[in-house]
Amino acid sequence: MKIFSGWRRFAFGVLLIFLLTHLFSVRELNNSKTVESRKQLNKKFDHLVLGPAAGQGLSNRLQCQGSKALNRTHASNGRLDVDRSITLVTVFTIYNSSLNRVDDKSSKTVVGSASYNKVDRSMAVLNTFINFIQVAMPRSKVIILTDPVSDLSVKRNRVSLYPIQGEYSRDKLMLQRIRSYITFLETRLHKLSQNQRDISHYIFTDSDIAVVDDLGQIFHDNPDFHMALTFRNNKAQPLNSGFIAVRGTPDGILRAKVFLQEVLKIYASKYVSASRMLGDQLALAWVVKSKPHFDASRFAKSVAFSDDIGGTSILFLPCALYNWTPPEGAGQFHGMPLDVKVVHFKGSRKRLMLESWNFYSSTSNIADMLCLILGSGRTKYDF
Missing domain, CATH: 3.90.550.10 (Spore Coat Polysaccharide Biosynthesis Protein SpsA; Chain A)
Structure with a gap:
């Protein structure tokens, strides 16, 4: 019986060590994922990244298909x-x-x-x-x-x-x-x-x-x-x-x-x-x-x-x-009003300002340019 009891304690100890090691590994993995996620959120791109335009389906908001305005x-x-x-x-x-x-x-x-x-x-x-x-x-x-x-x-x-x-x-x-x-x-x-x-x-x-x-x-x-x-x-x-x-x-x-x-x-x-x-x-x-x-x-x-x-x-x-400021990260999710007059490229949005002008120079279309801004505005750029 003593041998059996000792064996049980040994097995329990091994199991406990295994569980603690596993929990520690999971915690480290989650921590590394969190750090990586934060790095991705804070990453600044050196080119425009066009994503879904906010405000789609909302009345009195600019509706876009890519960088093409549908209702402006x-x-x-x-x-x-x-x-x-x-x-x-x-x-x-x-x-x-x-x-x-x-x-x-x-x-x-x-x-x-x-x-x-x-x-x-x-x-x-x-x-x-x-x-x-x-x-x-x-x-x-x-x-x-x-x-x-x-x-x-x-x-x-x-x-x-x-x-x-x-x-x-x-x-x-x-x-x-x-x-x-x-x-x-x-x-x-x-x-x-x-x-x-x-x-x-x-x-x-x-x-x-x-x-x-x-x-x-x-x-x-x-x-x-x-x-x-x-x-x-x-x-x-x-x-x-x-x-x-x-x-x-x-x-x-x-x-x-x-x-x-x-x-x-x-x-x-x-x-x-x-x-x-x-x-x-x-x-x-x-x-x-x-x-x-x-x-x-x-x-x-x-x-x-x-x-x-x-x-x-x-x-x-x-x-x-x-x-109006293009949303960056978790900014404004309600899109761009149809009658916006001024766009403010605060902080790290300066590249977006220059890229927007380059786009307008090639299209001469303010509405399509605003779709480009709206679709790119949640990304952090380099200056």
């Missing part, structure tokens, strides 16, 4: 003859540290038939930004606010540089951007004081956007606002600073300047630690939400609305139309 009509360009009175303004500079590495082969990127270093890539994005504007709003102007010491040269029709002194380091660029907007608006006020009939409306944007439809209707259809902001259903950051419209009347420019000065004050006092990015959006939200009785629940619906914030009449426009 894009015919509003120039219909209002307003774009001649609109100037799009962006902040852009080239850093000396980037210029010192223009021959660094490790930083080379190939998009289509073109090869770019870091500076070339930035300039390609800027030129693509201008290209889209000149297709959608051919009579509008573009002004680039820049660091006076940056080696920036842009020779394009209806495009001009406007140097503004400031601190354009990467860590302070978003803070400087608001300062540059305020300085620019002050110069416009001075110009209007000399000639009040020289009215031009202004749209301040990031340089990584594509204007795909006429934006003149914002001012035509909404005659009473001073400035416009874009919003989304995001509790922490409901307002996106990549698109700000300002009515070009003396009162519109003055009220927008006062509002941005308040945003700058909050930015510098409460969110200076986020000066590289996001601080401006947090400050925008703080200024708007601090208004007594402001109903922030309106940000949950993609419907434009107006409100008075500290004496500034603000038109709130849904990001879904005026600041």
